[in-house]
């Protein structure tokens with residue numbers, strides 16, 4: 001339970017009359033909108049409502065203290081941010097009704113939207129991931145020397161998430177100008193603060209991150225405004241993060257349907273006395289800044305605004321689904337200009353080709369930032385960024401704390417500000433701790449409200465190196481099922497460089513799988529300078545008649561070896577891209593050989609092979625002379641001992657299945 005403070009005292013402190021009146025109007029507008037929403041909810045005219053009644057002073061005070069071009073990252077009780085920045089009411093109402101003129105074309109609900117024109121970025125349901133995005137915008141502000149802060153809200157419940165820790169820690173280590181605001185409103189759904197955290201003040205956690213913090217009365221609009229105004233001014237000059245804990249109370253249920261039975265009545269009585277709007281209004285009346293008549297006319301004006309906005313929103317027809325449009329908006333539009341390779345080539349290893357691609361990408365994109373563990377002076381565990389600091393500097397080649405989720409979120413934050421990011425997973429296995437940012441934030445943000453996620457995630461992947469269950473996984477199938485991502489998986493040095501450069505150009509989130517087993521094993525002539533390998537285009541690496549092996553990554557090399565060993569004349573199709581898939585190339589090879597074998601290193605069940613097999617069976621059935629065969633790793637974790645790993649990997653089974661399919 002948040003502790004209460006004595007009766008509210010306003011310090012007039014030379015606030016201009018204009019500002020006092022603006023703060024009052026900005027407090028009144030969200031209150032009146034909410035009161036209307038509660039009526040509409042009872043009438044069954046809207047479906048859900050998360051109330052911020054009683055907490056408005058935090059949103060309103062903080063927003064007014066910021067400059068209009070400073071980004072604010074909102075949660076579900078921050079209507080006051082949106083109204084203070086004067087979003088058109090009819091668009092917000094249309095958003096809540098799932099109408100076309102809302103902020104997400106009916107694709108997301110409530111406050112889950114961004115308003116790019118007003119520099120507001122709304123939450124995703126998972127709460128915590130939002131915080132790192134603010135750190136990302138703050139990083140862009142710092143690198144661009146913009147003298148601007150960003151601000152992110154969280155509830156006290158959200159502070160228990162790992163994302164809170166990661167975002168604050170990284171912001172502190174990198175001294176980013178971001179204000180993290182905790183709205184401590186006593187309950188997270190039905191969970192009181194005593195069951196949420198053990199410390200006295202959440203703000204005290206800042207000490208552990210090496211940050212400044214402050215606890216304030218979140219119901220006192222002047223205290224809120226004054227605090228944020230002062231902090232924002234300081235941070236614009238001297239970048240650093242701060243944590244502000246605002247004490248307040250949630251005066252209604254978590255959302256309207258969930259009730260408040262679990263909250264003792266005395267809390268409502270006590271905090272009801274401390275209402276931010278009533279108290280401030282009384283203060284302004286006492287100070288003769290405002291009159292009851294002025295309040296009445298302001299109320300009438302806002303009432304008309306609300307009614308007019310609602311009328312427009314209700315009059316708008318319900319959305320009709322245009323499936324083509326729905327599919328099209330999953331990705332940011334992107335038509336790359338073809339960039340063929342030049343004549344000049346150099347014989348290099350797979351690992352050097354990646355390094356070369358990354359270096360060329362850095363030279364090409366001034367605003368490309370590399371982030372990853374140990375990638376700076378140390379050069380990365382695989383030495384791919386060796387020497388990069390000397391060439392591009394530490395600002396652009398950034399060592400990160402062990403915070404995968406925050407770093408991916410920071411990548412998205414950079415993208416919001418028009419920068420590009422490459423995030424290196426030290427091993428692809430570790431992406432599991434950044435999974436949420438990839439599948440829920442990066443992947444969905446363009447479809448939801450048109451924001452690009454210009455982030456490439458490099459994934460040193462795969463087994464055969466005796467590294468056991470947590471340094472060997474081929475985990476592409478985890479992401480294959482997620483609309484909004486692109487996935488590439490080169491098998492040759494030339495494609496590794498070309499696909500990496502294409503991925504860095506592309507404004508969409510691209511997962512770049514690079515097989516560790518190929519790093520130092522294969523060498524090939526790689527074109528010098530900038531060129532791209534088109535994403536979404538497979539490559540027939542070997543032509544034959546007996547059957548088609550459709551594969552990618554290390555599978556391409558296994559297929560070549562097996563075909564040679566068996567003396568079998570096969571088509572080998574290297575997919576190169578897994579998202580999007582090159583269905584034309586798949587169809588062409590199947591139509592030619594009439595027998596398809598899908599091969600991958602990842603485990604069998606629910607793998608990419610299952611999808612390819614289903615596709616071929618359904619769409620190319622009449623061209624098949626045999627069932628589609630899948631060859632993959634065993635459905636076990638990747639084992640450590642060499643003999644176990646050999647049995648796990650599909651190389652031996654590949655030979656057997658090729659013979660069976662040939663003789664079918």
Ligand SMILES: Cc1ncc(C[n+]2csc(CCOP(=O)(O)OP(=O)(O)O)c2C)c(N)n1
Pocket residue numbers: 077125126127154155156157158159185187188189250254
């Ligand atoms: C990762 C995750 N777990 C659970 C939920 C369900 N949930 C939504 S809001 C909420 C409580 C949040 O409390 P707090 O952060 O204090 O914000 P408040 O609602 O009090 O403003 C919960 C448990 C969720 N949205 N995301």
